[in-house]
Amino acid sequence: MRKPRTTIAAASLLALAACSGQAPAxxxxxxxxxxxxxxxxxxxxxxxxxxxxxxxxxxxxxxxxxxxxxxxxxxxxxxxxxxxxxxxxxxxxxxxxxxxxxxxxxxxxxxxxxxxxxxxxxxxxxxxxxxxxxxRVLFYRSDILAQKGITKPPATWDEVRADAKLLAGRGKGQYGYYVPQWDSALPVIMTWAQGGAVVGANGEITFDTPAFRKAVDTYTGLYTDKSVPTDADFDQIQGFISGAAPMLASGPYLAAAVASAAPQLRGKWSVAMIPGATAHTSLLxxxxxxxxxxxxxxxxxxxxxxxxxxxxxxxxxxxxxxxxxxxxxxxxxxxxxxxxxxAVYARQLTDAKPLPRVPNWDGETGKALLDCLNSIALTGADRETALRDLYARTNGTHVG
The missing domain is CATH 3.40.190.10 (Periplasmic binding protein-like II)
Structure with missing residues (x-):
């Protein structure tokens, strides 16, 4: 058995204590x-x-x-x-x-x-x-997808949207996918999936790109299709367990929560790489x-x-x-x-990157992003007006 290593700083403190006759505090x-x-x-x-x-x-x-x-x-x-x-x-x-x-x-x-x-x-x-x-990886209820003839998890966001619409047709209170209205990372991941970026060559935040507009199509389209809950307090864990929302993007902590709360579902759900058109880049x-x-x-x-x-x-x-x-x-x-x-998490980590390191992403850039998308999806705001407001609010934000 190895002896515990004593840090240099700790050793110095002990030496000083020996000289002074006092034990280190x-x-x-x-x-x-x-x-x-x-x-x-x-x-x-x-x-x-x-x-x-x-x-x-x-x-x-x-x-x-x-x-x-x-x-x-x-x-x-x-x-x-x-x-x-x-x-x-x-x-x-x-x-x-x-x-x-x-x-x-x-x-x-x-x-x-x-x-x-x-x-x-x-x-x-x-x-x-x-x-x-x-x-983030794609969580999916394989048992529920199979009931609708879906034999494998969607590999692109277009497939997510199509499968979610089919699953939402199961009846009242049933959805195909869950979009956390507080999660500013999801639309960024959707942008990466299109081969795009939210940081320009000059190191500044830029959402005015074709790839981001495609991400907006996906994000708001899920609401247009009535495939996602509109309740901001929707519980993603319970929604996944009950099957009301049988697909969502989340982290490994969700797996631990589901396994603990619903062991009877073992073998009825799994995870896959994040969907993507030209890339499967997820959030680090x-x-x-x-x-x-x-x-x-x-x-x-x-x-x-x-x-x-x-x-x-x-x-x-x-x-x-x-x-x-x-x-x-x-x-x-x-x-x-x-x-x-x-094994899926580890593979996803090899194709993952962090959100832009800007001051106060959550309170400023990320908030502006969610304000824009949720206003379009939930309150019917004019898309182009909302996007112009987003561009103005984030203009000049530099990655440090």
Whole structure:
């Protein structure tokens, strides 16, 4: 059995303590802000860390729709957690705020766990390290599709639209597909599927392209066909389980939720690569972990990041919460890849890219995009007027 590695920084602290005759101060607890509803699972994950280090971890759940307000308040007050989870779409905003501690080369060198980690998407940036990876794949109820004579999942968005219309004909309250009205990534994925991009050669956001217009056709067409629910509060998990919405694009976490809530459906659903006309490019999403700049427990926080970066910990997290690792060694794990669903996720990750790194995608560019599309699809707004408004609202937005 290997002996636990002592970080250089920790060793230095011990040496100083020996000279002074005092033991180094070890914090009794760390506060970690976990986004969404995974705090209970996270608390379970870090039990081995707490057992070895004597440092308790208090995982605080922050609902995704409250992230911006909570973060803004913490920055203004200077009172944040010790460690914070950061969605990739918010990474630039969080970094630009100055609220996160710098993770420079020397810092990483002092923490062998982080220095040795070979992450899927590099090391994030100078203020955070990758935590979980995510991508969107097509979920489909093979049993329900088969009832309508559909023997394989749709491979293009045109096929999605045709199959969804057929499935929606099953009766009242039955749909063919689910469009999350809050998801600004979906129309971008639809644009990539047409071989297009939403960032121009000059590094600025541009939606005024033929590929994006085709994506608009698909997005709004699903509503025109009455193939998707119009209720903003429609529950995608229950809709998939009940069969009301037997197709949707989502991440691996949905598989974990469905398997847990409806084990009787085993073998009646599966996943496939994201549909595409000229490409099957999907979203590279997920989240990073950063250390709060004002934390008085930075060394202990980095020790926690050391623990969380190991392949064993990341594989344990997948089993607990259904979120994919970012450590390449974990993604290559034979037991993980024996799962046919994971094989699809892994293949999709080889053709995936993040949303444009612009300031406040969720609150500005992404919001403008959804305002445009949902106004056309849900309220009957004039298409060309809505598109011109989108172009004006996003004009000059530069990717950093």
């Amino acid at each position: 070890t914090p009794k607890s760390l506060t970690v802000w976990i986004m969404g509803d995974s705090s209970a699972h996270f608390q379970q994950l870090v039990k081995p860390f707490s057992g070895r280090s004597g440092i308790e971890v208090d995982a605080v759940a922050i609902p995704w729709d409250a992230v911006d307000q909570k973060f803004t308040t913490a920055v203004a007050s200077g009172k944040g957690p010790d460690v914070i989870q950061i969605g990739l779409s918010k990474l630039r905003t969080f970094t630009d705020s100055g609220a996160l501690a710098k993770l420079d080369d020397q810092t990483l060198k002092d923490h062998p766990g982080l220095a040795a980690a070979n992450f899927l998407d590099g090391v994030g940036n100078a203020t955070s390290v990758p935590w979980v990876s995510d991508t 999403a997920g989240s990073n972990l950063g250390v709060w700049n004002g934390s008085g427990n930075k060394e202990a926080a980095l020790r926690l990041l050391d623990f969380l970066s190991t392949p064993q910990t990341q594989l344990a997290w997948y089993k607990l919460d259904g979120e994919l690792p970012t450590a390449k060694a974990a993604l290559r794990d034979p037991a993980l890849n024996a799962d046919p669903l994971v």
